[in-house]
Amino acid sequence: MSMSSGGPSAPQRQPSMGRRNISRAITMRTDGYSGEEEGPIIESELVPSSLAPIVPILRAANEIEDENPRVAYLCRFTAFEKAHTMDPNSSGRGVRQFKTYLLHRLEKDEKDTQRRLASTDAKEIQRFYEHYCKKYLEEGLQTRKPDEMARYYQIASVLYDVLKTVTPDKPNSEYDQYAKGVEKEKASFSHYNILPLNISGPTQPVMEIPEIKAAVAILRKINNLPTPRPDTTNGPQGIDDGPIVRDLLDWLWQTFGFQKGNVENQKEHLILLLANIDMRGNGNVHQGERQNHMIQRDTVDHLMKRVFQNYISWCRYLHLESNIKNST
Structure with a gap:
């Protein structure tokens, strides 16, 4: 990646957050964590449930602590800003105590950490x-x-958010463009x-099974379907802001707005069903012939009848025409 890191620096920020009128009184407590305890404390395990979105930021801070303590401090600073934005009055359960701990940690780290790169x-x-x-x-992507890569991409996303927080008024077009690519690749390492x-x-190895490969291939035959309209709220976009559509289930997700997690689960389930039915129906096929295997028509018909059996039965009972068409 080639980027320019020049340009004037953003104004120095203080953890007291005076510009947002955050006072120590908001986050005072008489017991619990004060930010001065001895021994390691993992902040992400202390986060109240109402502040769950800041957990990835604190995990990233812990991950990069040894490599760059100053950036880890900036991550925690960003987490504190987000926490205060989410609950400015510290009214949630445990929020006041947590913000007190994090504020003390920030005050300490601001003095103790040194910049290493600039x-x-x-x-x-x-x-x-x-x-x-x-x-x-x-580097080392193939190995x-x-x-592991999913964790690295998650941290990279956090670092980009921190970059935007520390330089809110600075144009970061190069970083913005690169971050889009990171988000696109991040989706390729989802759980x-x-x-x-x-x-x-x-x-x-599981993806080398001929029936699995054939089931994946048949779902990716979507050439005749219209391209879904881009929807930035629906998931990752490409560098050109176009929707990522790899197969039929992705197309349904982008077109109708189904939940991404549910679509991924159904996709995997459908592939396994197709592969399993096809494998049982071709048990006597020679191993060499399976290398260029294609899902059989009977497999698709059999699975379709199983999936839509209840719907078809109701259509018959109500004397209605079924919308399930069996193309030849």
Whole structure:
């Protein structure tokens, strides 16, 4: 990644957050964590349920603590800002106590941490973002495990959010464009149950099973379907802001707005059903012939009857025409 990290620095920010009228009185408590306890404390485990969205930010801070303590401080600073925006009056259960702890931690880290890459916090986060993406996302991609890459992409997303927080008034067009690519690739390392369908990197053995490959291929035959309209609230977009549509289930998700997680689960379930039925129906096929395997028509018909059996029965009972068409 080639980026310019020049430009004036953002104004120095103080953890007291005076411009938002955050006072120590809001977050005072008489017991519990004060930010001065001895021994390691994992902030992400202390986060109240009402502040759950800041958990990834604090986890990222813990991950990069040893590599760049100053950027870890900026991550916690961003987490504190988000926490205060979400609950400015500290009315949620445990919020007052947590914000007190985090505020004390910020005051301590601001004094103790030193910038390693630049003279200002703005340039520090910019250069570390470049460094992190190059080291963890671009180098050694083919040798890392999918779950490891998923963690790296999550941290990269957090760093970009921190960059925007530290430099709110600065144009970051280069970083914005690169971050779109990161988000697109991040979707390729999302968690999966059995089948790593969209995972980059080395091909997993389960995806080499001929029936699995054939089932995936048949779902990706969507050439005759209209392209869904881009919807930025529905999931990751490409660099050109077009929707990512790999197969029929992605098309249904983008077109009708189904929940992404449910669509992914149904996609995996459908592929496994197709592969299982087809495998049982071709049990005597020679291994060599399976390498260029295609899902049989009987397999699709059999699965369709199973899935829509109840619907078809009701149509017959009500003397209505079924909308399930069996094309030849």
